[in-house]
Amino acid sequence: MSNMKDFKSIADDMMSGIAVSERLKAQTLSKCAKKRRLVRTVLAPAAAAAVVLVCVLAVSAPQPDGEDTPNVMMATETASALMAGQERDATPEQAGEFLDGALLMPGYAPEGFTLHGIRLAEDGAYKRATITFSDGESYYVIIEETRQAASTSEGFKSADINGINGYVKSSGSAARPDTEAHWEVEGVHYAVTGSINEEEAVKIARSMK
């Protein structure tokens, strides 16, 4: 008969072949270095763009809803071609070019959250941009991909995303919310998912125009 107090040694015996290799450590350090480079190459221009945006808004007529700012991340550079199955870090401009103008950047982010990074992927049949925002402790992710969403809608409820029927599901606790919202526009699947509550997820989604 087993004893629960021995669970650690039992589990370690069962998993004795599962150990961190030097290869895995090296791959992980390499990815950390990539993220660090991304912060330097993306956040600095993004901060500059934010300053420009603030200046532009300051001299513009007041908006009815200040949080629904226009999409300012238009494609201005040519993205390098990706081989099928590869992923790479990108700037917002490169992501816009990569998705052939379908990229939507949010005009709203919950307080404290800033752009953390953008990854691009291509798998022959579709392209995907993954945009991560973080407040330093938690994350949420915006996924934009040129294919239909999975068909399951179990557990989701409808949500209006700028006149489009989207769907949203929330779980977790108030201290640690977990939400995902999905909608499609002209064959492009958009999703907002992560450590945010339902209201914030829908607000982010609606700010993506």
Added chain:
Amino acid sequence: MYSLPAKEGRDGEIKRMMDAYGDAVLRTAYMYLGDAHKAEDAFQEVFIRVHKMFITFRGQSSEKTWVISITVNVCRDMLRSPWLKRVLLAEKPAAGDTADVEISAIQNDDNRRLFEQVMALAPQLKDVVLMYYYHDMATTEISAALSIPEGTVRSRLARARGTLKVRLGGRLDFDE
């Protein structure tokens, strides 16, 4: 609070933490995800988050508790959303580029069944069981790590013990 802005300093700290907690992270991920390749994906995501959040760690908990909490969150993320799961698992390792992982030969049928039943627990129950019995965390630490009341931790532990006892046909002791 740590302050290691230099690349070498932060990389050195991440490497130290991978040496110190890497196996615990990888095995915890395996017990959530049930797949060695996915566990390696989770491992990388955990230490990328550790790398990003390193300067925000202020010692509210032990370093190990902090890393294990991140591990649990990463695994939950990977299990919850089919969309996010697809993103996180998009980078499949090339053939022959993965660790040679084999579960050890089964020495004891009771122990094997216990291990399998813990892996089969619902995520909420598995959280507390792994933190309490595998990582030797106190209920107060688990409460802080999961942002749930300590009473909830204790009640989930009790439910998990009851579930395991029933599923193992009574062949389980809890002597401390």
